[in-house]
Amino acid sequence: MKKTSEHEHLLAQLRQVADGLGKTLAPFCEVVLHDLTAPEQAVLAIHNNLSGRSVGAPATELGLARAADPAFEQVIANYANTFPDGRLAKSTSIGIKDSQGQYVAALCLNIDLTVFRSLNTMLTQFGSVDTEAAVTDTLRPNGADAIRSHIDQYAARLGTTPRALKAEERKSLMRELKEAGLSDVRRAMDIVAAYLNVSRATVYNDAR
Structure with missing residues (x-):
């Protein structure tokens, strides 16, 4: 041609x-x-x-x-x-x-x-844990992981990230956390504030 x-x-x-x-x-x-x-x-x-x-x-x-x-x-x-x-x-x-x-x-x-299959194999091996070990421990406050997971899922539904949530979105999030019983977790407000990178006062205001 x-x-x-x-x-x-x-x-x-x-x-x-x-x-x-x-x-x-x-x-x-x-x-x-x-x-x-x-x-x-x-x-x-x-x-x-x-x-x-x-x-x-x-x-x-x-x-x-x-x-x-x-x-x-x-x-x-x-x-x-x-x-x-x-x-x-x-x-x-x-x-x-x-x-x-x-x-x-x-x-x-x-x-x-x-390349990716080899990398995946290495990551799988590196991330594996002994599920039969007699000792288990956690470095996170009790319930904190559940709060963060819920926040991640909420932000994902909106197509954004936790730290980019707007005021109205944060208020809706706090209602969801309350309905899920997660606002009763010890130091819940501190956990939410740290994860959203806002002040505790802002979180308490959003929760009203």
Whole structure:
């Protein structure tokens, strides 16, 4: 397919998008820009190279299928993939069409899952405790964890954070804590004040 000025403009802009994504998602995500108008030399840019490809490499089978069919799905997200050396990957491929509805480019993200799976295994091991141990202890005041958990859940429902709650939201929160019996916990007001980063006087006022 012969490149038009529109194609050149789209590809130039996509180079910037790929560069920005590559810098943001480094080093765990490979970002590849494909020129589908030249499938034999499709790879225009590659950031955080995890697959061993280089600029000028040919399009993948998915890229060829998309270039041949304007009705091909435009966004294919989080599909299973494999790097040439066998590492498992999670990929997302985004097709870019011109004003005529023809595919001219594809932006692909390939995440190396082996890194995250290894990290998850280490974190699981690090966070494990001996549930059969004869000794247990707590470093938190009794009931404090339940109060904080309730506050977190309340803030999450509003799409915000505990420390960003507005006055009316705090008053509603205090009503919920009272209804849940959590305002009777020893030093409840101190716990709430510390978690919301407000004064005790503010909490007492919200609780009225």
